[in-house]
Amino acid sequence: LLRLLLPGVDHERGAYGLKESNLAKLYGEMLALPEQQRQRLLHWKDPALQEGYRCAAGDFASVLYSVVESRATIKPGNSALTIGDLNASLDRVHNAADAGEKRTQLLDLVRRASAMEQKWIAKIILKDLKVGFSHESVLKRFHPDAMELYNRSSMLKQVLEEIRGQYVRAKAEQASGSSDAAVAGGARGAAGISEALALDRSSGGSGE
Secondary structure (H helix, E strand, O other): OHHHHOHHHOHHHOOOOOOHHHHHHHHHHHOOOOHHHHHHHHOOOOHHHHOOOOOOOOOHHHHHHHHHOOOOOEOOOOOOOOHHHHHHHHHHHHHOOOHHHHHHHHHHHHHOOEHHHHHHHHHHHOOOOOOOOOHHHHHHHHOOOHHHHHHHHOOHHHHHHHHHHHHHHHHHHHHHHHHHHHHHHHHHHHHHHHHHHHHHHHOOOOOO
8 A cells, every 4th residue: 555655755666657648648549539638638738628627737637537537437436456456557567568568558457447546546657646745754654663664775665575574473473472371371270280189189089
């Protein structure tokens, strides 16, 4: 999730090779958009072209949403796209060997996403979410060591894997400690039973 919230510092997925103009052309081709809608995407900063539509000129993702809202095959609330799916798909788009493969991978992702999801996917690809918080504030709240680890490596994925490893090890040690305590408790219980039986035998087995 943090890799999606902080795309600007996720250096494992650096530049996708897709700026607004590239995305506009790809969408025009992938969705076979009418010429007017192609021009709206290509000239997303032009207020005259966006007039009459529910979008903000100068905000590519907003213009994109207004274009795909009625065309997305996945309706709001019906998307099965998970965080894991999205990360894997973005990896494939990022690692595509050429423009053709990049188009194929992006089309596959678009087909599985609602219009609102496509809006935010575009923001992630452009590495400009504009959500009003910094990576420092997020990492400090996420884990006490996160910011220090990030300053050492500048690799967000590596930081998250290290913190996850710490958590898994701590849980394993906790479980091991609980198991050892249970064994020790069982041994003490068995010793107590043995002592009780010995006392019972020495008293003649009266049970008193």
